[in-house]
Amino acid sequence: MSRVLGVLGGMGPAATVAFLARVQALTPAQGDADHIRVVMDMNPQVPDRNTRPGEAEAELGAMARRLRAAGAQVLAMPCNTAHAQKAGIEAVGLPFLDMIEITVAAARPYRPGRVGILATPGGEALYSAALTTQGITPMTVQGADREAFMACVYGVKRGDVGTANRGAMARLARSLADAGAEVIIAGCTEVPLLLAAPEVRVPLVDSAEVLARACVAACLRMDPPNAERD
């Protein structure tokens, strides 16, 4: 029997559904029973992670406790930005697959000197710190491009995954590659709803894909990422 995955979702809702679909697609299954059991709290009303970080941390902790009570054995949160408040989740004591940590680990085999980050300001800060610790130079979108990035993300949250929004995200990825990024991290779970790896001429490390793979591995015990065996 595989382990039960607990998902702290809803930040945003479309990204969470795309993440669930990816977990399924990555699970070797010939029928229903081969799939991983997932308990989820898709909570689009988590307090704002930028303006009310303390309340957000408390709410994420409460969600994690409820997921544990519902049977979760491994926790994951398909939202990079909210990882700034991960302490509330980790306090619950279940293995928590840290999306920032495993995404940076997934970028390392490319041995990049400079890595471009497509993320919200909060996610960017987390990735910049994690990359710098590894001796990798983070590159970020600036000025008007920062505003264009957030417009793309809020577009997805409104339901816009159309051609114009996709084109805008592809342009931002290109500008990071043109500026010298050797790898680009899709460090916001809305990014893969607009951008696919073949659209970028340098490797694209998609945090949602990396997290989904880690969830499948942890729940099927294909390897023990940062979780103890039981």
Next chain:
Amino acid sequence: MSRVLGVLGGMGPAATVAFLARVQALTPAQGDADHIRVVMDMNPQVPDRNTRPGEAEAELGAMARRLRAAGAQVLAMPCNTAHAQKAGIEAVGLPFLDMIEITVAAARPYRPGRVGILATPGGEALYSAALTTQGITPMTVQGADREAFMACVYGVKRGDVGTANRGAMARLARSLADAGAEVIIAGCTEVPLLLAAPEVRVPLVDSAEVLARACVAACLRMDPPNAERD
């Protein structure tokens, strides 16, 4: 604040994810916070509903209790077949949106004399009984077509939503219409992963779509389907 939706899912997993996406698509939202909070237990290991109905009913009841503990205020289960064991869920005392009942209600405005059913044998029995009570003649797939239908469903459960599988489902829908069905009920949540309304020349009433609409209405209190106002 909208009501919290509790989803008993995993039967099958792909149908559950498609259902969640549909709930989102039907929710009027300009941003994350406008979406409905969803707590879900996607449990692909519910005991077989055909061979172990008593155990299945007990497990569905346990899932419903855990969802209530996690905050659910309205319950829904995007699997028609498992509605034969709905007593376990209803015993928990939350409003439960009965997919069979609301789908038959959604077919009634067409005033059909004969309704074709695309469902598993278990789902077919539930729909046949519900239609007959309304004075509507149920029409079902028979013989080799019955086996072809189940092959389509198990294909989806293996991840096959390709052209051949889609074509097979469209053929079954056509054969029901050719035999005189005035409306077709997609009475299995795997069906809409293979078949869209424009592919059928008579109205297609999709149980997953009907349930998603009812969930949005119940949680946003746009109207009170079979749930009391609180």
